[in-house]
Amino acid sequence: MSGRGLPALSGEAGLSRYLAEIRKFPLLSAEDEYMFAKRWREHEDPEAARRLVTSHLRLVAKIAMGYRGYGLPVSEIVSEGNVGLMQAVKRFEPDKGFRLATYAMWWIRASIQEYVLRSWSMVKMGTTAAQKKLFFNLRKAKNNIGAIEEGDLTPAHTATLADQLGVTETEVTEMNRRLSGGDASLNAPLRSDGESEWQDWLADDTADQETRLADREEMSARHQLLVGAMKDLTERERDIIQARRLQDEPATLEELSQKYGVSRERVRQIEVRAFEKLQHGMKAAMQQAALPAPA
Numbered sequence: 001m002s003g004r005g006l007p008a009l010s011g012e013a014g015l016s017r018y019l020a021e022i023r024k025f026p027l028l029s030a031e032d033e034y035m036f037a038k039r040w041r042e043h044e045d046p047e048a049a050r051r052l053v054t055s056h057l058r059l060v061a062k063i064a065m066g067y068r069g070y071g072l073p074v075s076e077i078v079s080e081g082n083v084g085l086m087q088a089v090k091r092f093e094p095d096k097g098f099r100l101a102t103y104a105m106w107w108i109r110a111s112i113q114e115y116v117l118r119s120w121s122m123v124k125m126g127t128t129a130a131q132k133k134l135f136f137n138l139r140k141a142k143n144n145i146g147a148i149e150e151g152d153l154t155p156a157h158t159a160t161l162a163d164q165l166g167v168t169e170t171e172v173t174e175m176n177r178r179l180s181g182g183d184a185s186l187n188a189p190l191r192s193d194g195e196s197e198w199q200d201w202l203a204d205d206t207a208d209q210e211t212r213l214a215d216r217e218e219m220s221a222r223h224q225l226l227v228g229a230m231k232d233l234t235e236r237e238r239d240i241i242q243a244r245r246l247q248d249e250p251a252t253l254e255e256l257s258q259k260y261g262v263s264r265e266r267v268r269q270i271e272v273r274a275f276e277k278l279q280h281g282m283k284a285a286m287q288q289a290a291l292p293a294p295a
Contacts, residue, residue, distance in 0.1 A: 022057040037094035084111025229281030237274035
């Protein structure tokens with residue numbers, strides 16, 4: 001499967017035109033999507049594949065906008081997301097019961113994240129799983145606690161983020177400085193004429209029908225996988241994971257250490273071990289369901 005026949009995206013200057021073009025492609029009903037997917041899977045019909053891809057280009061663009069803060073060209077991020085979409089279409093099995101958007105979201109995000117990580121040197125981003133998690137979650141975590149200050153974080157915010165993300169305060173400080181240095185202004189012009197800005201293309205709160213359906217189905221699929229994987233944990237591991245990672249206001253290591261009469265470090269070790277068991281269980285379930293595991 002190739003990208004021939006798709007709208008061309010050539011640099012930042014052509015992004016606004018590209019976004020306007022992909023809006024012209026119609027979304028597919030569940031019945032049409034199933035028909036085209038069967039035609040591609042059984043006969044490798046290139047027109048069926050093209051219809052599946054073009055109907056989901058808006059989904060790629062929306063996901064790509066969520067990665068615009070890493071100092072990389074949005075046009076490149078979109079292109080990488082389109083590669084992930086084509087991989088999803090190539091492997092999609094309509095008889096599994098998932099809509100393509102739900103399945104493709106995993107591939108699109110994985111492709112974009114791989115590109116982001118490749119583009120940030122290993123010196124900048126670090127190599128451990130914890131540092132990669134910090135790389136992709138720090139901004140959201142800052143917003144959740146109201147840490148909107150520019151420059152270095154306050155000591156209190158740094159301590160809270162380190163606790164929530166399971167890393168050291170030094171790692172939080174260093175990653176915040178790296179990411180802050182690479183942020184692009186949302187008021188920067190898309191084109192040289194200055195008529196439109198990056199923020200004009202941010203996803204609004206009124207998501208299209210396909211995106212809302214994909215979000216609901218993905219959340220349902222993730223929940224089912226999580227519930228199944230949680231059964232492999234001990235009672236204490238389940239309690240700690242729920243308290244630390246599945247609540248709107250996560251419990252602190254200190255609170256849990258007092259509850260169980262162990263050190264904060266011991267609680268952290270249990271959390272890490274339990275999370276690794278969850279990841280293993282969910283990845284195994286995803287493979288069985290023909291879903292790609294998240295990065």
